[in-house]
Amino acid sequence: MIRFIKPELPPPERWLAYLQPAYQNHWFSNFGPVHELFAQRLSERFGNGRRVAVPVANATAGLEAVLRALEVRGRVVVPSFTFAATAQAVLAAGATPLFCDVDPVTWELCPTALEELLDAQRASAVVTVRAFGLCRDLAPLESVCARHGVPLIVDSAAALGGTGPGVPVGHAGVAEVFSPHATKVFAIGEGGVVLCPARLAAAVRRAINFGFQDGDVVACGVNGKLSEFAAAIGLAALDELQRHIAARRATVARYLRHLAPWLERGVIAAPHAPGEPPWQTLPLLLAPDADAEALRQRCVRAGLELRRYYHPPLHRTRLFRRYGLGRTLPVTDRLCASMVCMPLHASMKPSLIDAASALFSQALTDTFHAREPIHEPTRTSARLA
Ligand SMILES: Cc1ncc(COP(=O)(O)O)c(C=O)c1O
Numbered sequence: 396m397i398r399f400i401k402p403e404l405p406p407p408e409r410w411l412a413y414l415q416p417a418y419q420n421h422w423f424s425n426f427g428p429v430h431e432l433f434a435q436r437l438s439e440r441f442g443n444g445r446r447v448a449v450p451v452a453n454a455t456a457g458l459e460a461v462l463r464a465l466e467v468r469g470r471v472v473v474p475s476f477t478f479a480a481t482a483q484a485v486l487a488a489g490a491t492p493l494f495c496d497v498d499p500v501t502w503e504l505c506p507t508a509l510e511e512l513l514d515a516q517r518a519s520a521v522v523t524v525r526a527f528g529l530c531r532d533l534a535p536l537e538s539v540c541a542r543h544g545v546p547l548i549v550d551s552a553a554a555l556g557g558t559g560p561g562v563p564v565g566h567a568g569v570a571e572v573f574s575p576h577a578t579k580v581f582a583i584g585e586g587g588v589v590l591c592p593a594r595l596a597a598a599v600r601r602a603i604n605f606g607f608q609d610g611d612v613v614a615c616g617v618n619g620k621l622s623e624f625a626a627a628i629g630l631a632a633l634d635e636l637q638r639h640i641a642a643r644r645a646t647v648a649r650y651l652r653h654l655a656p657w658l659e660r661g662v663i664a665a666p667h668a669p670g671e672p673p674w675q676t677l678p679l680l681l682a683p684d685a686d687a688e689a690l691r692q693r694c695v696r697a698g699l700e701l702r703r704y705y706h707p708p709l710h711r712t713r714l715f716r717r718y719g720l721g722r723t724l725p726v727t728d729r730l731c732a733s734m735v736c737m738p739l740h741a742s743m744k745p746s747l748i749d750a751a752s753a754l755f756s757q758a759l760t761d762t763f764h765a766r767e768p769i770h771e772p773t774r775t776s777a778r779l780a
Contacts, residue, residue: 399700401740402577405631413627433626454574456619457587458484464598467519475710477524493719506535512721513543528553530670533567555581556673565590580673583628639741643674653752676736699754
């Protein structure tokens with residue numbers, strides 16, 4: 396079976412050395428020396444002198460901490476085209492998710508739908524998601540939020556190491572939150588990183604430390620701190636990040652060369668330009684009437700593990716369907732129904748990419764033999780040079 400994900404964390408010999416200060420100081424949590432070095436390295440590498448990094452226990456806790464730090468109340472706008480954690484964090488912070496549709500081209504919150512929603516309903520914040528870690532320009536969403544006086548928070552779970560148009564991701568909205576979960580490109584097992592201006596960072600640190608400040612408890616908070624062990628793995632993972640991303644970019648380029656005939660026939664690959672994501676996976680959007688589940692099962696039977704993200708859309712899950720829909724979500728429904736994601740690992744050999752592409756093409760041919768063309772190619776079809 397060609398596995399969908401093959402987590403590649405730095406081997407122990409690379410991160411044990413980073414752990415020494417914790418043992419020397421008998422300090423294993425609560426913003427210990429390894430944690431602080433990790434925070435400093437992340438800030439230097441991704442902060443551009445304007446933002447600082449706060450390591451957190453995971454991205455869900457990081458999103459909750461940012462929402463708590465901003466003291467959101469009432470409704471918070473989120474996409475339904477995302478992983479459950481985005482909306483779970485809103486609930487955890489004591490607010491209510493209000494689902495908004497995404498854009499058919501960018502797969503991120505649709506600025507027009509958001510504008511209409513904020514005109515019609517009050518919300519105290521907006522959380523957008525860099526779907527699949529795509530690193531697009533979020534200026535249109537920032538403008539809508541600025542006009543309505545609400546903060547924009549960016550769930551960039553899968554985007555660490557990517558570049559937006561010309562700049563490393565991490566600088567949109569009031570804060571960006573990353574997940575170095577084992578399944579991500581920057582993988583440490585369990586962990587999270589918040590990148591935000593220093594003043595907000597102080598409130599985020601307070602929110603992940605029980606609301607403590609100057610020896611007093613001043614706000615609602617959680618225990619969302621990152622351990623010294625995870626921070627040591629993070630320092631070693633940072634050393635390897637560029638190599639992992641380069642390998643994944645080469646893999647995507649090879650995939651897209653193999654899949655070119657399908658892209659010509661209208662299958663749409665992740666709309667990444669002008670940014671360059673770290674490529675956790677390669678999402679492919681099929682025709683609206685394509686049976687993505689049948690294709691996935693056919694691929695699994697043939698030895699290729701595909702996954703369907705983000706499926707089901709949150710507004711159709713048992714927990715979240717009781718929360719507010721700003722409008723109907725036709726684009727979300729369309730994307731969720733017919734998207735499949737290809738396996739992607741940093742150490743995928745060319746022969747494995749070739750085999751995965753061949754299995755996928757065969758399954759696609761078998762599944763959609765009768766339909767031609769799948770649908771008209773659009774400008775969103777991604778090409779890598
Ligand atoms: C879009 C999105 N947000 C948040 C998360 C949650 O990250 P974590 O597991 O670090 O809490 C994920 C996890 O995959 C995700 O995909």
